Amino acid sequence: MNWDDTAPPTDTDADGRLVGAAADGEDQAVEAALRPKSLAEFVGQERVREQLDLVLKAARQRGATADHVLLSGAPGLGKTTLSMIIAAEMEAPIRITSGPAIQHAGDLAAILSSLQEGEVLFLDEIHRMSRPAEEMLYMAMEDFRVDVIVGKGPGATAIPLELPPFTLVGATTRAGLLPPPLRDRFGFTAHMEFYEPGELERVIHRSADLLDVTIDPDGAAEIAGRSRGTPRISNRLLRRVRDYAQVKADGAITRDIAAAALKVYEVDKRGLDRLDRAVLAALLKLFGGGPVGLSTLSVAVGEERETVEEVAEPFLVREGLLARTPRGRVATPAAWAHLGLVPPQGAGPGGNGQQDLFGA
Numbered sequence: 001m002n003w004d005d006t007a008p009p010t011d012t013d014a015d016g017r018l019v020g021a022a023a024d025g026e027d028q029a030v031e032a033a034l035r036p037k038s039l040a041e042f043v044g045q046e047r048v049r050e051q052l053d054l055v056l057k058a059a060r061q062r063g064a065t066a067d068h069v070l071l072s073g074a075p076g077l078g079k080t081t082l083s084m085i086i087a088a089e090m091e092a093p094i095r096i097t098s099g100p101a102i103q104h105a106g107d108l109a110a111i112l113s114s115l116q117e118g119e120v121l122f123l124d125e126i127h128r129m130s131r132p133a134e135e136m137l138y139m140a141m142e143d144f145r146v147d148v149i150v151g152k153g154p155g156a157t158a159i160p161l162e163l164p165p166f167t168l169v170g171a172t173t174r175a176g177l178l179p180p181p182l183r184d185r186f187g188f189t190a191h192m193e194f195y196e197p198g199e200l201e202r203v204i205h206r207s208a209d210l211l212d213v214t215i216d217p218d219g220a221a222e223i224a225g226r227s228r229g230t231p232r233i234s235n236r237l238l239r240r241v242r243d244y245a246q247v248k249a250d251g252a253i254t255r256d257i258a259a260a261a262l263k264v265y266e267v268d269k270r271g272l273d274r275l276d277r278a279v280l281a282a283l284l285k286l287f288g289g290g291p292v293g294l295s296t297l298s299v300a301v302g303e304e305r306e307t308v309e310e311v312a313e314p315f316l317v318r319e320g321l322l323a324r325t326p327r328g329r330v331a332t333p334a335a336w337a338h339l340g341l342v343p344p345q346g347a348g349p350g351g352n353g354q355q356d357l358f359g360a
């Protein structure tokens, strides 16, 4: 494997939260050890796995390079892992880079011209590539050729450069941002979904084995339920719970140990952290459940607008706890119930605000 370490920091850098889906430094260090190495080991995403298996088997039978693959989905769902599996299944080397690292067409030409025949080029955050690089990629993907421009102005000449056949694996969190000509050049496109709790339990048991940690099924279920549908978060919570089990108990993870550990880290039963709950609590307690404008809500929480909108809200919306409406942010009945509060009219679910959010 060949990492392009000239890549500048990207928006997949740590967001500093235990339940953030972007990779932090510690994740990067341990993820290599926890990554499944084959399609058979890759948990969940049944349809994607089945389709990809066919694409790769057919290419192998023909002795050809696999078609270009586009993977879309939220951070931490396994796009990098799948790209490595594609290379492993094709017994091909892999080169890893990202859209923001390719600012000039020349950067891309340098990478493409140094690929070996059949190599997998993993381009993370492909939607963040510069426009000239993107246009060069069209031709490279379709004809395995690039035109390198030498010189400037009227004297500039295009020198065609043949490339060895390669497989581009593009990854994006924002498939909608890709220009159609680029999207159309992928022979296989897969959308990765959030994982079901049962699938995350399998991820957790597998990682616990690799980390040599004892965990019982209830302990794994407890962590899975708080992992926001994301294997990266499962693995991170598992490591924090392992610390707790080691320091406070005999090292084995049970449901009680997992719940007590995650209470210390303020990750509640639904996977909400302190910021998520602060947004909900402000919406419910200060604004009667809304509607309230994003700016007002952000001031009330003491956070930047962007933090509330981009860090806290997506998961709250996904969980059906908060709705974004044209009149402002509105809490759902589930939000009142989650914080154990009674809506103003007294109707609907809720309680006295004494809800045990952590189950510890």
Ligand SMILES: Nc1ncnc2c1ncn2[C@@H]1O[C@H](COP(=O)(O)OP(=O)(O)OP(=O)(O)O)[C@@H](O)[C@H]1O
Pocket: 012, 021, 022, 023, 030, 031, 032, 034, 035, 036, 041, 042, 043, 044, 045, 074, 075, 076, 077, 078, 079, 080, 081, 082, 124, 203, 231, 232, 235
């Ligand atoms: N299906 C899976 N089975 C087992 N482990 C998985 C699976 N998907 C992801 N993981 C684990 O989750 C972690 C994050 O996965 P990965 O880096 O592939 O995510 P990603 O989608 O590429 O994230 P990003 O968009 O931030 O680059 C890895 O440690 C990997 O081992």
